[in-house]
Structures are given as structure tokens and as C-alpha cells.
Amino acid sequence: MIRASGAIAIALLLLVSFALYNGVYRxxxxxxxxxxxxxxxxxxxxxIRVLKAEWSFLNQPERLQDLARRHLTLxxxxxxxxxxxxxxxxxxxxxxxxxxxxxAGEIEAGQLPFRAVPDDLKPxxxxxxx
Amino acid sequence: MARxxxxxxxxxxxxxxxxxxxxxxxxEVTTLHDGVAPRxxxxxxxxxxxxxxxxxxxxxxxxxxxxxASLYADARVIWDPAETARDLKAVxxxxxxxxxxxxxxxxxxxxxxxRNLSPGQQDSVRQLGLPGLYFKHEPRRVYPNGRTASHALxxxxxxxxxxxxxxxxxxxxxLERRNKGGLVELSLDLRVQHALEDELSGAVASFRARxxxxxVLDVNNGEILALSSLxxxxxxxxxxxxxxxLFNRVTLGVYEMGSTFKVFTTAMALDTSKxxxxxQFDARNPIxxxxxxxxxxxxxxxxLSVPEIFMFSSNIGAAKMALEIGTPTQRAYFGRLGLLxxxxxxxxxxxxxxxxxxxxELETMTLSYGxxxxxxxxxxxxxxxxxxxxGKYIKPTLLKRDxxxxxxxxxxxxxxxxxHMRDLLRMVVTQGTGGKADVAGYPVGGKTGTAEKVxxxxxxxxxxxxxxxxxxxxxxxxxxxxxxxDEPQPSAATQGFATAGWTAAPTAGKVIARIAPMLNVPxxxxxxxxxxxTTMASYEELH
Numbered sequence: 070m071i072r073a074s075g076a077i078a079i080a081l082l083l084l085v086s087f088a089l090y091n092g093v094y095r096x097x098x099x100x101x102x103x104x105x106x107x108x109x110x111x112x113x114x115x116x117i118r119v120l121k122a123e124w125s126f127l128n129q130p131e132r133l134q135d136l137a138r139r140h141l142t143l144x145x146x147x148x149x150x151x152x153x154x155x156x157x158x159x160x161x162x163x164x165x166x167x168x169x170x171x172x173a174g175e176i177e178a179g180q181l182p183f184r185a186v187p188d189d190l191k192p193x194x195x196x197x198x199x
Numbered sequence: 200m201a202r203x204x205x206x207x208x209x210x211x212x213x214x215x216x217x218x219x220x221x222x223x224x225x226x227e228v229t230t231l232h233d234g235v236a237p238r239x240x241x242x243x244x245x246x247x248x249x250x251x252x253x254x255x256x257x258x259x260x261x262x263x264x265x266x267x268a269s270l271y272a273d274a275r276v277i278w279d280p281a282e283t284a285r286d287l288k289a290v291x292x293x294x295x296x297x298x299x300x301x302x303x304x305x306x307x308x309x310x311x312x313x314r315n316l317s318p319g320q321q322d323s324v325r326q327l328g329l330p331g332l333y334f335k336h337e338p339r340r341v342y343p344n345g346r347t348a349s350h351a352l353x354x355x356x357x358x359x360x361x362x363x364x365x366x367x368x369x370x371x372x373x374l375e376r377r378n379k380g381g382l383v384e385l386s387l388d389l390r391v392q393h394a395l396e397d398e399l400s401g402a403v404a405s406f407r408a409r410x411x412x413x414x415v416l417d418v419n420n421g422e423i424l425a426l427s428s429l430x431x432x433x434x435x436x437x438x439x440x441x442x443x444x445l446f447n448r449v450t451l452g453v454y455e456m457g458s459t460f461k462v463f464t465t466a467m468a469l470d471t472s473k474x475x476x477x478x479q480f481d482a483r484n485p486i487x488x489x490x491x492x493x494x495x496x497x498x499x500x501x502x503l504s505v506p507e508i509f510m511f512s513s514n515i516g517a518a519k520m521a522l523e524i525g526t527p528t529q530r531a532y533f534g535r536l537g538l539l540x541x542x543x544x545x546x547x548x549x550x551x552x553x554x555x556x557x558x559x560e561l562e563t564m565t566l567s568y569g570x571x572x573x574x575x576x577x578x579x580x581x582x583x584x585x586x587x588x589x590g591k592y593i594k595p596t597l598l599k600r601d602x603x604x605x606x607x608x609x610x611x612x613x614x615x616x617x618x619h620m621r622d623l624l625r626m627v628v629t630q631g632t633g634g635k636a637d638v639a640g641y642p643v644g645g646k647t648g649t650a651e652k653v654x655x656x657x658x659x660x661x662x663x664x665x666x667x668x669x670x671x672x673x674x675x676x677x678x679x680x681x682x683x684x685d686e687p688q689p690s691a692a693t694q695g696f697a698t699a700g701w702t703a704a705p706t707a708g709k710v711i712a713r714i715a716p717m718l719n720v721p722x723x724x725x726x727x728x729x730x731x732x733t734t735m736a737s738y739e740e741l742h
Contacts, residue, residue: 085222088226088230089225089226089229092226092229092230093229095230096229096230115265115266118263118264118265119265121260121263122260122263122265122341122343123343125259125260125343125344126343126344128259129343129344129345129347130344130347130389130390130392130393130394131345131347131393131397134393134397145712145713145716146716146717147639147640147712147716148638148639148640148641148712148715148716148722148723148725149639149640149725150716151640151716151722152722153721153722
């Protein structure tokens with residue numbers, strides 16, 4: 070009886086020590102992996118920050134304005150390019166409302182050039198990029 | 200005997216239970232660890248970012264922290280201090296060989312050599328392969344937009360402490376939000392800010408002005424959309440900036456603003472009901488008080504009504520209105536308009552108004568047209584916003600407001616007075632001195648101000664400070680633009696004039712033409728003849 074319980078106790082002891090040992094090693098390995106992953110996350114986060122900063126650096130309004138002036142035929146939006154519904158003439162009253170009151174009317178009457186680019190915003194050189 | 204047995208059984212059972220608990224806990228702790236480790240690993244990660252990012256109202260990054268390498272040395276390991284110093288000088292030109300040699304010979308375990316090296320420099324130092332040199336990675340503040348909004352943002356020192364602007368003013372908030380990827384959202388709009396800066400620097404160039412200042416304000420909630428002071432600086436390199444460039448002319452500089460103060464004088468006159476729009480004042484003769492003479496820039500030499508005084512910017516008329524209101528009332532209104540105390544915003548660099556030492560009848564008269572009192576441009580912008588927005592004074596802020604939040608305000612003038620003032624401001628643009636500020640589609644209301652700068656004891660006639668305060672759309676203002684130019688010079692293009700109507704007013708008009716479409720301001724019908732919109736009360740109607 071004592072012998073049997075002793076043997077069981079020793080077997081249990083061995084089993085538990087093995088399990089504990091194994092467990093500790095697995096935990097250590099996982100801790101290392103976690104640390105590596107955390108390091109990698111930090112690095113990636115830093116890289117994202119750098120890229121975000123670079124993105125806003127490249128999107129400086131001053132730089133975009135300069136690029137737009139050089140390469141585009143677009144100018145700033147003016148009030149004449151914006152028409153709200155309330156300002157449109159009523160249907161059938163086209164004759165009564167001054168046609169040139171709207172952009173469409175002005176274009177029709179030849180008062181508004183199709184591509185209105187203010188003189189100071191004319192591109193310095195025309196260059197078409199492929 | 201039986202009792203001993205029972206006691207033993209109890210003792211064994213108790214110990215058994217305790218050991219069982221210990222065993223279970225042991226297995227649990229060693230194998231099934233409960234998430235303590237990852238948390239401690241994250242803390243280091245967060246601590247390396249010292250300040251939260253600053254973004255504009257649309258989320259564009261205005262300031263961020265990036266990792267920078269700083270070079271230090273363990274002087275005990277350095278072989279040859281002189282040679283090391285020479286080699287480092289070749290890579291980092293900013294170093295001084297003599298003082299560096301001394302530092303490296305000090306035998307101390309830690310000496311800074313250079314903070315925040317560029318990646319290229321860091322690489323070159325590594326290539327030198329010298330012993331005893333080490334890098335420490337530190338957060339470095341980066342402003343990707345360079346000079347844009349530099350005076351609003353401010354700058355930081357080498358240890359990442361805020362020294363000016365928002366960086367200093369809301370440092371607590373910036374430090375509090377640095378973890379968990381927190382942001383500090385400003386009320387600034389980068390696009391509006393750029394438009395303002397672009398037009399201001401254009402004005403400085405074409406009028407050869409010494410300096411300029413500008414503000415764009417949301418009149419209904421006090422948000423500052425743009426704030427610019429020229430000359431400006433690059434917050435990435437504040438040490439390279441001249442002292443003058445670091446000076447914030449919008450919040451710290453105090454100036455005698457001249458006729459823009461007539462807005463306040465007229466508003467208080469109408470608000471007290473002592474004076475109505477039809478009241479007339481004799482502007483035929485200059486007012487003389489002791490050695491002092493008050494005269495008009497464009498003398499009309501006749502009886503002037505209140506709208507005429509305002510439109511033609513008559514000093515004599517304004518002085519007479521102020522006299523009728525009286526000194527105590529003037530003082531009370533100035534106080535309500537916030538003109539008597541420093542205006543504290545998120546920018547701590549705020550100028551204290553310079554008030555007359557003696558505030559008697561003469562001072563009441565000169566103050567009515569903005570002489571004898573010096574305030575910051577932001578004071579004028581906030582007070583004008585109050586006059587135009589229905590009479591509610593709202594403290595300007597650089598932090599984005601929650602659109603649903605109730606904005607605290609204090610009442611300055613009545614709704615009716617404010618409505619009259621909006622009409623008067625519009626008339627200055629349609630018929631008075633501010634004509635060059637008008638923008639097709641966006642009716643502008645505004646007031647010019649041309650002040651002679653004090654030099655020594657007297658006013659210098661050639662050195663002007665011109666300003667234009669504009670609100671748009673005039674009938675129901677959404678935004679305010681204030682432009683201040685320091686010593687603009689007349690040119691052929693301005694027909695020899697350097698007054699506000701020729702310098703500050705057109706600049707304000709250009710700014711409005713650019714920012715109004717961006718801000719989705721409703722467009723008013725445009726007359727084919729490019730004339731003034733018909734929505735305004737005409738001059739005759741007011742009589």
C-alpha cells in the first residue's frame with residue numbers, strides 16, 4: 070500500500086517536474102517572440118510615422134501650388150464657377166432672366182472662356198507628362 | 200487518542216488544501232501567464248514618443264515626433280581626443296574642435312557631442328569606426344509644412360519642450376495625449392493658412408512692407424482658421440531664425456490700429472440709442488484741443504450723417520460721436536469688447552494693450568478713431584467678430600471646437616445694432632474707402648484703418664500701419680479676415696497711395712476670393728456688370 074502510493078507519488082513528481090520545465094521553456098520562447106514582435110511593431114509604427122510625415126511634406130500647399138502652376142492649366146476656383154440652385158433661372162423664364170447671370174449663360178453668350186485661367190496663374194511652361 | 204487522531208486529520212487536510220492551491224497557482228503562473236508581459240513591453244514603446252502629433256482641422260499633420268539619433272561619447276574609452284574631434288568635425292561641420300577635444304579628454308562616462316543628427320551624418324559617424332562613440336535614439340519634433348503656420352505652432356527646444364505658440368501654450372494637453380496615438384486638433388485649416396500666407400507675402404513684396412500680420416476667424420464660434428505673421432521662421436530650425444522673425448505680430452505685437460476702431464465707436468453710439476443712423480455731426484472744422492488738432496484725411500467740410508462718417512472715415516465725426524457717448528460709456532464698451540486686457544488664447548505670447556494714462560475728453564476723442572490705444576491685431580479681430588456676428592463676444596481659440604458644443608459668449612451690443620453695423624461695413628466696401636476689397640460672388644463688408652506710427656514723441660506721416668478688417672458674406676457673416684501691413688510703400692500701381700484702401704483692402708479681397716470657395720461659403724448672385732450685389736440696403740434706404 071505504502072509502496073504503491075510512493076511509486077505513484079514519484080511518478081506524479083516526475084510528470085509535474087517535466088510539465089513545469091516544459092512550460093517554463095515554452096513561456097521563455099514565447100516571451101522572446103513577443104519581444105521580437107513588439108520590436109517589429111515599434112519599427113513599423115515608426116516607419117509609418119516617417120511615411121506620414123513625408124506625405125505631408127510632399128503635400129505642402131506651397132509645393133503643390135508651385136507644381137500646379139508649372140504643369141497644370143487649372144487655377145483657383147472662383148465664385149463664377151459655382152452656381153447654386155436658387156440662382157438658376159426658372160424654367161420657361163429664360164427670356165426674362167438675364168442669361169449671363171449664370172456660368173452656363175455666360176459660356177453660351179461667349180462671355181466666359183471655356184478655360185478661364187487667370188493671367189498670373191498661367192503655366193510657366195507647358196509640358197505633358199506621359 | 201481519538202481526539203489526537205481527529206486533530207491530525209484536520210491538520211493534514213488543511214495542509215493538503217494549501218498545497219493543492221499552491222500547485223494549481225504554480226501551473227497557472229508558469230504556463231498560462233495572464234498577459235502581464237506584453238503590457239510592460241508596450242510602455243517603453245510609448246515613452247519614446249515624447250509629444251502628441253498636432254493636426255489641423257482636416258487631420259493634416261502640422262507637427263509630429265520622429266526618431267532622431269543623438270551622438271554621445273564615453274570619454275573613458277576615447278583613444279585620442281584631438282584626432283576623434285578632428286574626424287567628427289569633418290562629418291558634422293557644426294562642431295567646434297577645441298571645445299570638443301576638451302570634452303572628449305574629460306574622462307567622463309557620458310558627454311553629448313551632437314543632438315539630432317541627420318540619418319546621413321549618423322551613417323558617416325558609423326563609418327569612422329571610432330571607439331567610445333555611441334548613439335542614443337531620441338524623439339525629434341518635425342514640422343513637415345515648414346514655415347506654414349509657424350507662429351501658431353511655435354517650436355520646441357532640443358529636449359522637446361515647447362518654447363512658443365501652441366507647443367508651449369497647450370503643452371500639458373500635448374503631453375497628456377502622447378500615448379495611445381493621441382492627437383491635438385487645431386482649429387487651423389492648412390489650405391486657408393497657406394492662402395493667407397501666400398497673399399500676405401505677395402502684399403509684403405509688392406508694397407515693400409516691413410512686416411505683415413493676418414488672421415482668419417470664424418465669427419460664430421471663435422475658431423482661428425489661419426494666423427500669420429511675417430517675417431516668419433522655420434520651426435524645424437528655430438535657432439537660425441532672426442529675433443524679429445520669431446516675434447508674433449498677431450498676438451504679441453500691440454499697435455495703434457487707427458480707423459478700424461471707428462467700427463467700435465459707431466457700434467457703441469448706435470447701441471446706446473443716443474445716436475441714430477440719421478444723426479448728423481458738423482465735420483466742417485477741425486477740432487482743436489490744446490496743441491492737438493483732429494482733422495480729416497479726406498475732408499468733406501459739411502454736415503455728415505453717421506453712415507457718412509463711417510464710410511468716409513471722418514475723424515472729426517467719430518470724435519464728436521465719442522464725445523456725445525461720453526468717456527465712462529466708451530470705457531465700458533471697450534472693456535466688453537475685450538480691448539482693455541490681454542487676450543489669452545492657446546498662444547501664451549499675448550500682448551498687453553497700452554491704454555492712455557489719463558482717459559479724459561481728449562483721449563475719448565482720439566480713441567474713437569484708434570489713436571492713443573494700442574492693442575494686438577487679434578484683439579481687433581475678436582472685437583470686430585463680436586460686432587458683426589449679432590453682438591456676441593466669443594474668445595478666439597486655436598483648438599478645434601466640437602460643432603455641437605455650445606459656444607460661451609458675452610453680449611456686447613444688441614442684434615439690431617449688429618445688423619446696422621453689417622450694413623455700414625458693407626457700404627464702406629460698396630461706396631467708401633474699402634472698394635478694393637470686394638469679391639464677385641462673396642459680398643464683403645469691412646473697414647479700413649490707416650494709422651501713423653509713433654516715432655519718438657510724434658507721429659510719423661510717412662510710416663504707416665494700414666489695416667483692413669473684413670467680414671463675409673456681408674449680410675450674414677461667417678468669417679472675418681484681418682490684414683495688417685507695417686509700413687507699406689506707395690508705388691505706381693497704387694497711384695502713389697499707401698493707405699489701407701490701396702494696400703490692406705485689396706489684400707483682404709484676394710484672401711477672401713481664395714478661401715471663400717474652399718470654405719463652402721454660399722455664393723451670392725453675380726451681377727453681369729460685376730457691380731455690387733443688390734441685396735444690401737442702399738444708402739438712401741438708411742436715411
